[in-house]
Amino acid sequence: MSPLPPFLRAFALALAAMWGAVGLVSAGALVDAPSAQAAMERVAVVLETRSGRHRIRAELAMTPEQRSRGLMFRTRLGRREGMLFLYEPAQPVTMWMKNTYIPLDMVFIGPEGRVRRIARDTEPFSEALIRSGGPVRAVLELAAGVADEIGLAVGDRVSWPRPRR
Numbered sequence: 001m002s003p004l005p006p007f008l009r010a011f012a013l014a015l016a017a018m019w020g021a022v023g024l025v026s027a028g029a030l031v032d033a034p035s036a037q038a039a040m041e042r043v044a045v046v047l048e049t050r051s052g053r054h055r056i057r058a059e060l061a062m063t064p065e066q067r068s069r070g071l072m073f074r075t076r077l078g079r080r081e082g083m084l085f086l087y088e089p090a091q092p093v094t095m096w097m098k099n100t101y102i103p104l105d106m107v108f109i110g111p112e113g114r115v116r117r118i119a120r121d122t123e124p125f126s127e128a129l130i131r132s133g134g135p136v137r138a139v140l141e142l143a144a145g146v147a148d149e150i151g152l153a154v155g156d157r158v159s160w161p162r163p164r165r
Contacts, residue, residue: 040066041163045084045140047107047150048157054150058084058140060163070141072099077143084160090135095119097126103144107152108132115156118147 040059047054057080061067067085071077087093090111097104103121110116117133121144132139140158 043084043160043163045082045158045160047152049151049153051151056080056082056140056142058082058160061085062163070100071102071104073101075101077102079143079146079149082140082142085139085141086163087137090137092134093132093136093139095130095139096128097122097124097130100124105142105144105147106130107140107142107147107158108136109138109140109158111135111137113158115152115154115158117154118152120147121145
């Protein structure tokens with residue numbers, strides 16, 4: 001996912017300000033806010049680290065619209081809450097923090113269900129690209145600092161139940 005070119009981004013922001021119900025999203029598209037906030041399925045994600053098994057209650061972002069919006073515009077996230085972005089098939093993924101108010105740990109999960117990369121304490125509102133470093137089947141976003149709290153490391157196992165949809 002890459003951001004819009006500067007001239008299109010300025011146009012999109014002007015439209016958002018004019019209409020109030022539109023947000024600029026990381027995929028470079030405009031998403032209507034009410035439909036983007038549709039109820040998301042939640043699952044228990046289990047992170048297996050040297051310190052033990054840790055459960056995170058995560059919202060599933062499976063559609064392009066849900067993945068584009070992510071945790072944008074949220075002002076808080078519990079220490080054992082998160083958002084799980086699913087990709088089928090596994091693919092290289094690029095994220096950013098545009099319109100994201102809270103710092104996050106981004107956990108990139110490879111096709112085999114193991115942590116491939118961790119982007120710790122990402123900067124709110126940043127347009128810097130955060131890359132997966134190779135094909136991933138999921139990205140788990142957590143409140144900043146949680147990865148360190150539980151001792152999460154590259155190679156640790158991550159699992160979740162198959163989505164109902």
